[in-house]
Amino acid sequence: MPQMAPLYWLVLFFFFLFSLLLFSTMNYFIKPFEKKDHSMKKPTLNFKIWTL
Structure with a gap:
């Protein structure tokens, strides 16, 4: 619409x-979720997340 005023x-x-x-x-300063620290929760080697 070029007929509109330039101002x-x-x-x-x-x-x-x-x-x-x-x-x-x-977006930069407000984070929606806190970052979780996964260093405390380390699964063992034979731990299965899901099973059939």
Whole structure:
């Protein structure tokens, strides 16, 4: 739609950049799950996770 005003496109462009920046920072700083430490739980050699 090139008939729209260029300032409107500029506002939309800055809104898109702000949304992308906000999404990236939230994705980087907020982790949904804590990382589990598996060093304490080591299965033995004959331990079967599933059986038929």
